[in-house]
Amino acid sequence: MSLLTAWQFMIDQGHDVPNPLQPNQHQPVPLEGKRVLVNGAAGGVGHFAVQLAKWKGAYVIAVASGKHERFLGDLGVDKFIDYTKTIPEEVVHGLDLVIDSIGGPTTRRFLRTLKPGGALFPVFGLGATGREEAEKLGIVFSTTQVRSNGRQLAEIGKLFDKGTLRTAIDSTFSLSDAQKAHQRAARGNIQGKIVLTVH
Ligand SMILES: NC(=O)c1ccc[n+]([C@@H]2O[C@H](COP(=O)([O-])OP(=O)(O)OC[C@H]3O[C@@H](n4cnc5c(N)ncnc54)[C@H](OP(=O)(O)O)[C@@H]3O)[C@@H](O)[C@H]2O)c1
Known part of the structure; x- marks a missing residue:
């Protein structure tokens, strides 16, 4: 997103x-x-x-x-x-x-x-x-509001495959620790994305 x-x-x-x-x-x-x-x-x-x-x-x-x-x-x-x-x-x-x-x-x-x-x-x-x-x-x-878009995601996927784009991971939490993920987000200074893992 x-x-x-x-x-x-x-x-x-x-x-x-x-x-x-x-x-x-x-x-x-x-x-x-x-x-x-x-x-x-x-x-x-x-x-x-x-x-x-x-x-x-x-x-x-x-x-x-x-x-x-x-x-x-x-x-x-x-x-x-x-x-x-x-x-x-x-x-x-x-x-x-x-x-x-x-x-x-x-x-x-x-x-x-x-x-x-x-x-x-x-x-x-x-x-x-x-x-x-x-x-x-x-x-x-000008501003806009993001909308889901499969065509764009397919295009973007190719840029990840080529290594043109990468996602930085700020921190990782299991879904059962989602509250901790929110606490991390609330502290600010985020670098990239917070990941929730589902086992
Ligand atoms: N229009 C849309 O469709 C759309 C879609 C997604 C998100 N958004 C909005 O976009 C905003 C950003 O979302 P995000 O997910 O990128 O947030 P985020 O991951 O929390 O990133 C915010 C970044 O801003 C930095 N920051 C905080 N205060 C700052 C300041 N005064 N000057 C410069 N940098 C500062 C933070 O780190 P440091 O302070 O350490 O630099 C952090 O890296 C949110 O308001 C969200 O609601 C809009």
Whole structure:
């Protein structure tokens, strides 16, 4: 689901289900040779967004806490910003695309990092701020809601087979320990996905 989310934001929405958060359908933007920032880059959605952007030939800036620097370097990011030390919107400008996997009320702050004609995609669209300001600045502001899609998963499966994509595993719990998995999720600083095993 996390990878389908990144895919539908960045590669191909793959459905035309009306979006309650905006009148128009979401449209991915070209990634080839573009400068792309991924906020929340080590998380479930973020680490796949990073890999898709690199696969498509973008220059990728990853924003995450410091513990993820080596992990994101291994995924091929071109620049890493530790948000606990540096405010990303103060040091990055002229971007083509921001994938904000934190999104919501804080997403507006990334408008100043984008060039006119750029795009801000808050993955958590509810309560996302900055839509009207984006329009004035000539920045595309768009969100969508993931839908299951077998055709896309088949395409994505081939990328796993080729080694183009991989899933990072934050931690593993048996289904009977699902409560512990929730406690892990609640602590935050997730790197990749939490796995539940069923025996
Ligand atoms: N639109 C959709 O269809 C859709 C689908 C799936 C998920 N979502 C939404 O997308 C969001 C992300 O989901 P997820 O599964 O990727 O979450 P997640 O796995 O918990 O990842 C969140 C990541 O953000 C990082 N983070 C936390 N605070 C941050 C900050 N201030 N700046 C930068 N990074 C920060 C965390 O680690 P560090 O703090 O250690 O860097 C973590 O790696 C959620 O709000 C979810 O509801 C939307």
